[in-house]
Amino acid sequence: MSLKKKMGAALVTTALGAALIGGGTFAIFSDSATNAQNTFTSGTLDINLTDSAYSGAKHVSLTDIAPGDEGTKTITVKNDGSLQLRYNITQALNGFLASNDPDNDSVADPGESNPLAVTLKDSTGAEVTKLTDRVLNSGASETFTVEYKMPINAGNTYQAKSATYDFSVAAEQTRNN
Numbered sequence: 001m002s003l004k005k006k007m008g009a010a011l012v013t014t015a016l017g018a019a020l021i022g023g024g025t026f027a028i029f030s031d032s033a034t035n036a037q038n039t040f041t042s043g044t045l046d047i048n049l050t051d052s053a054y055s056g057a058k059h060v061s062l063t064d065i066a067p068g069d070e071g072t073k074t075i076t077v078k079n080d081g082s083l084q085l086r087y088n089i090t091q092a093l094n095g096f097l098a099s100n101d102p103d104n105d106s107v108a109d110p111g112e113s114n115p116l117a118v119t120l121k122d123s124t125g126a127e128v129t130k131l132t133d134r135v136l137n138s139g140a141s142e143t144f145t146v147e148y149k150m151p152i153n154a155g156n157t158y159q160a161k162s163a164t165y166d167f168s169v170a171a172e173q174t175r176n177n
Contacts (some may be wrong), residue, residue, distance in 0.1 A: 046081035050141075060146050060165055065097075065116070067158075070149035072143040077169055078132075078141035082131040087171040089144075093118050095163035097150075115154045116163050119147045135174060 029043070062072045079085055084101045097116040123143055136142065150158075 021138035043083040049078045052161040067154040079136040084119040085171045092166045096161035121145045
């Protein structure tokens with residue numbers, strides 16, 4: 001065989017091999033997947049004060065209190081949000097019935113008792129003056145009892161007088177805090 005024929009055969013063989021390799025490259029299996037429209041939604045922090053017996057804004061509203069009267073009201077702190085929260089409770093009793101000094105209607109004199117006693121107790125019955133760092137999971141709640149009492153020896157000075165009871169709850173998220 002002549003050199004020209006050998007070179008032509010080699011060239012044809014090389015071209016055929018390249019064609020097979022190139023053709024084989026386009027014959028592989030392939031696949032793909034898409035995970036579209038992923039969402040990011042922030043949680044909610046929603047603390048509420050509820051009382052099944054009272055639907056108004058004032059959970060402890062009493063009228064016509066007389067010496068010797070006493071009783072209880074309940075307040076429920078509820079987490080209506082989607083995030084776990086930590087909360088604090090503060091309370092204050094102000095007004096003439098919170099004082100034993102007719103000239104000062106905001107605080108009792110040292111050593112004297114108030115004509116109206118208001119006590120906050122947790123679910124175990126323990127007295128609470130200030131609650132800090134109470135944790136509630138989403139949907140959970142905690143009930144407190146407000147006990148009130150007007151002493152039997154409260155005199156005529158306290159007729160037609162009043163006091164206000166403020167019960168405040170401040171909440172914050174627990175995660176990353």
